Amino acid sequence: MRIIKKIFSNSRSNEDGIFFDEVSKILGFKPLNMIHYRKAFTHRSMNKSDDEGNPMNYERLEFLGDAMLGSVIAAHLFNKVPTGDEGYLTKMRSKIVSREHLNELGKDLNLIRHVESKVSTQHFGENIHGNLFEALIGAIYLDRGFTYCEKFIHKKVIVPYVDIAKLEGKVISYKSLLIEWCQKEKHTFQYDVFEDNGNEGIKYFGVKLKIDNKIIAKARATSKKKAEEKASQRAYFAFQEKINKK
């Protein structure tokens, strides 16, 4: 009996350890109280309750995370675009925190992989990705406070996705911008796309962008189009930096 107990408690703590490592990897810092993250990845179908008998799933955390995301993005836009008036700031924020965009963010982090659910995750709609992303931000707020929410959102949302020129509609596609530039300046270009799934259960695509047969940028995303766009944007910014340094 003792041995069985030991095996059970070991397997339990191993599982906790794996969850802790995976959450740390997603967050980029060490979580303090895992209960919030357990909740952030628990679907209502599990019918779990906490010690006080309140439902333990991520739905309430979505509300909290949505609010924190809204205020961090508001502060970023306020500082970044000092010429933008209230209407502009409001419009830009709704573009950044759109349902579609949140789903993309959740999908990119492959949050669904960690969900505990009695319903197969295949039956969830697209919105599960964004909901999990919001819930995760809510959990970060409860665990580490506003400053850590800010850091996380900066790293995972603002740096990789918040491109003011694109949001303003000044740049529709970095791919067309880059192709246009190559044609004008007489450079050859080539997008090498390949499946790059790893063992994460979601289909990913990798792309290598070559200009004059030299790899200029790489990217990985959940569709070919997104991966190409990401690589083009990276190449575009790399070129811009070069031009600015000259």
Next chain:
Amino acid sequence: MRIIKKIFSNSRSNEDGIFFDEVSKILGFKPLNMIHYRKAFTHRSMNKSDDEGNPMNYERLEFLGDAMLGSVIAAHLFNKVPTGDEGYLTKMRSKIVSREHLNELGKDLNLIRHVESKVSTQHFGENIHGNLFEALIGAIYLDRGFTYCEKFIHKKVIVPYVDIAKLEGKVISYKSLLIEWCQKEKHTFQYDVFEDNGNEGIKYFGVKLKIDNKIIAKARATSKKKAEEKASQRAYFAFQEKINKK
């Protein structure tokens, strides 16, 4: 010439000193960078610009303050009502941050008194009060960060105004609740209302609530009805505390 300069610089620093004192009084703590509060009280009709040529008025700060208010109230409700689901939390928050409520908060702090404007403040609509309140929160965020926003909102919004039972519609009026109780328990009651304007330019009413000829609660507000309701609520909570202690 030197004397004139001295007089000018003195009168200037006196004015700054008065503004600093008044803002400190409103905030309940010492502000660090007054530029944000100057902006929070500058109407667009002043046509002011900052050093970079960007318009200097409170409109952008409203956007920032609104976001901070939203997330502080979200966190409060999340913790305060652990049984409330997403829909409930969203509904309660919109009641708390309703335009009407924000106007009331701004009016209670008499923020309009500090506005710099070329248009007479009498021409502003009701919403100016709420807009100034939001802008002030935005200024606090820029000056002292999220934690000070939280403290300020806690003191000025949550403690005096966020009454879950009332927001849920379980209590419509503390005055009727109190009167009902007095009649049932055979106590006499009396509301003594008087004008209590001070020198703040807005009409205020004070009320003393007597039960069995003893003053039980006092309150002050911008209408008779509000002052009576506030005093009734205070009396109600005082009685509840007494009953709980027994």
